[in-house]
Amino acid sequence: MTQISLVVSDVDGTLLTKDKTLTDRAKSAVQRLHKAGIGFTITSSRPAIGMRFLIEPLALWLPVGPFNGSSIIDPEMHPVEQHLIPQAAAERSLKILREFGADIWVFTADQWLIDNPNGSYVAHEQHTIRADPTTVTDFSPYLATACKIVGASADAPGLERCEKVMQEALGRQATAVRSQTYYLDITPPGFDKGTFVQAMAKRLGIATDAVATIGDMQNDLAMFRVSGMSIAMGNAADNVKDQATNVTATNEQDGFAEAIEMILKRNGAG
Structure with missing residues (x-):
């Protein structure tokens, strides 16, 4: 089984609770990834400015993917790639x-x-x-x-x-x-959360089989399809859960942190 080298997570309904809170357990889970040498970043339908507040508490060093991954922005909020709708x-x-x-x-x-x-x-x-x-x-x-x-x-x-x-x-x-x-x-056409995952894997020099993704909505399916491990939140619709390799608890039950535990366990670091 391929070891996971990168985790890419959705934000709303996944990393954050319903009231848009980043829990202490979620922050600790990401810290454990960092300590295990596993990369971590986020992709979201949010604009870049709406992701800025997560950079510091999660110690993000990889670019993030706003606008459903159709843009790529570095942690200092400088554009790496910017695409527009025709x-x-x-x-x-x-x-x-x-x-x-x-x-x-x-x-x-x-x-x-x-x-x-x-x-x-x-x-x-x-x-x-x-x-x-x-x-x-x-x-x-x-x-x-x-x-x-x-x-x-x-x-x-x-x-x-x-x-x-x-x-x-x-x-x-x-x-x-x-x-x-x-x-x-x-x-924009031709870009989604799946292409963002592929871009991040290429940046790290790893196969997409070594990427784990976590999400809860239809726009997360594109990254589920290209990653080696995909984890649907417990609050996801059934059709999203059906296309994931694993299902965790809801975002109100620290399902994100549980998903990270699954990934670390798969790598033998749980």
């Missing part, structure tokens, strides 16, 4: 999101743009990424530099239908996948 795909995605009644957010490298400050999830996102949005009346001037577009909706079944329509409409022009039951993310 403008035609961005325009098409906005039209579809409006048809499904979702609130629209546009993220550039350094801005979060909204047109409805009273949207259901605006306050939630402010708390999550620890940043404030800029309200605009027209997204058009920003679509040429969009790193991510989000459709936010409390209608989970409707957003799931929107995801399928979006994927069919955009094809290979962009990636469309839900990062939460209430968020549909549109990101």
